[in-house]
Amino acid sequence: MEKRATIKDVAVAAGVGVATVSRVLSGGSASPATRERVLAVAAQLDYRPSALGRNLRQRRTGGMGLLVPDLTDTFYGQLAEGVLACARSAGEPVVLGSTGGDPEQEADMIGMLLEQSVDRLIAVPSGDAETWVPAIRAGMTVVFADRFPVEPSPEPPAGPTAGPAAGPVHEGSGAASVSDLMALDGIAPAPQARPLDAASQARPLDVPAVVADDRAGIRTAVRYLRGLGHKRIAFLGGPGHDRRAAAFREAVGAPVDEELVVFGTGSRDSAYAAASGLFQSRPDLSAVVAGGNVLGEAAVLAARELDLRVPKDVSLVMYDDVPWAELCSPPLTVIAQPGRDMGYRAAELVLRTGGRKQRGVVLPTELIIRGSCGPRR
Structure with a gap:
């Protein structure tokens, strides 16, 4: 055959x-x-696109x-655990894939x-959003977790990526105000504050997301x-840290010293190079907020290589609470986000059926103070 x-x-x-x-x-x-x-x-080739589109619209195959x-990033491992736990309880199989942070690989x-x-x-x-149009048009139910697709803009973005079309549901007693969350999600600027990203006003995707309250977490750490x-x-x-960088710029206030906002490309080598370059080019800095656990690890290693003492010479706060953070010497102060809960809630959203549109969810963060921050001498 x-x-x-x-x-x-x-x-x-x-x-x-x-x-x-x-x-x-799919008509894109x-x-x-x-x-x-x-x-x-x-x-x-006698290719039948029904497997691509009509099958999705006419019958549910499951999974x-x-x-x-x-997959080696501890936070994404926690998120995957939450997804798998919810899927098991629903009897749903899960196809797990790693994109390597590469948009082309993701599209494939x-x-x-x-x-x-x-x-x-x-x-x-x-x-970006265009990558996801074929899936949405083919009838696939999509939920984003942790962040949103990059929104293209004619000018270099000064803030985070676009938020969900539906209003998020905020949870936790330490929640920001409704206006704060609207600003976080690019719906409108907070009072007396510039929009976090003007491009986020136009959102082509109608997709819910489960994210952490980056803005509140970064703001608390800077304060x-x-x-x-x-x-x-x-x-x-x-x-994927544009939202956190925008929250950082907002928290430190104008004028922002852009030399102190540094990005790596995603790999551990790149993160180390970015951290090392930052420490060497700006010996006057006294504290660093690392946007993720890979970057926090890089900052610790770079400081050690350059004989910078934590926290005597430089204080360090890391976004993500991972097991090794408490084992560092000194233990790292972190902005904890609920990775497993984020995955579980995302799976709950994607499993819900019916015509009612699902709303996005914003989960609270927590600043856990340990030993990596000290007073500026």
């Missing part, structure tokens, strides 16, 4: 990516020449997908999940460091 052509076969024969084939076959954007070439190859940037994996008729997907997105007398505080970020 002759093997049926797959979406990957069409992509290879047409000389394009799986995501491009997915967009063309593509140049006329690309669209014509893809459709011609699909016809030549959900989970895409994260890095979305195409393959569509090909396999996976009809529910939880993702920590790496690509704590300011209370210890620190004036030159740096932010060390990575991919």
Whole structure:
């Protein structure tokens, strides 16, 4: 029996990516020449797009997908545990994939999940909104976790990425005000504050998300460091940390010293290079807020290599509470976010059926004070 052509076969024969084939076959954007070439190859290979689209609309095959940037990252492991726990209780299988934080790889994996008729997907997105259009148009139920897709802007963004179309539900006694959460999600600026991202006013995706209250967490950490007398505080970020960087800029106030806002590209080597470069180029800084546990690890290693004592020479706050943070010498002060709960809640959202639109959820963060911060001498 002759093997049926797959979406990957069409992509290879047409000389394009799986995501491009997915967009063309689902009616998404593509140049006329690309669209014509893809459709011609699909016809030549007798590829039936029903597996891509109509199967999703007409029947439920079961199972959900989970895409994260890095399975070795402790936080994403916690998030995955929450998703798997909820899926087990519902009797749902889970297809787990790592995108490596690469938008192209993410787009390819979305195409393959569509090909396999996976009809529910939880993702920590790496690509922009356009990457997710084929999945939404094909009828896949999508929930974002931890962050949102990058929103393209004609000007360099000064704030976080776009938020969910539906208003978030905030939980926890330490919650920010409703206006704060609206600002966090790009719906409107907080009173007497500039918008966190003007581009976030136009949102093409109608997708709920489960995120932590980055703004409140970063703001609390900066206030704590300011209370210890620190004036030159740096932010060390990575991919997907635009919202946290925007919250940091807002917390330190104008004028922001942009030399103290530094980004790595995502790998551990890049994070170490960013931390080391920051310490060497700005010996006057006295405190660092690391935007994630990989960056916190890099900051600890770089400080050790440069003979900087924590907290005597530099204080350190890390976003994410991971097991090794308490084992450091000194133990790290952290902004804890509920990774496992985030995954569980995202799975609950994606499993809910019916016509009612689901609302996003904002989970509280907590500043856990340990020994890595001290008064500015």
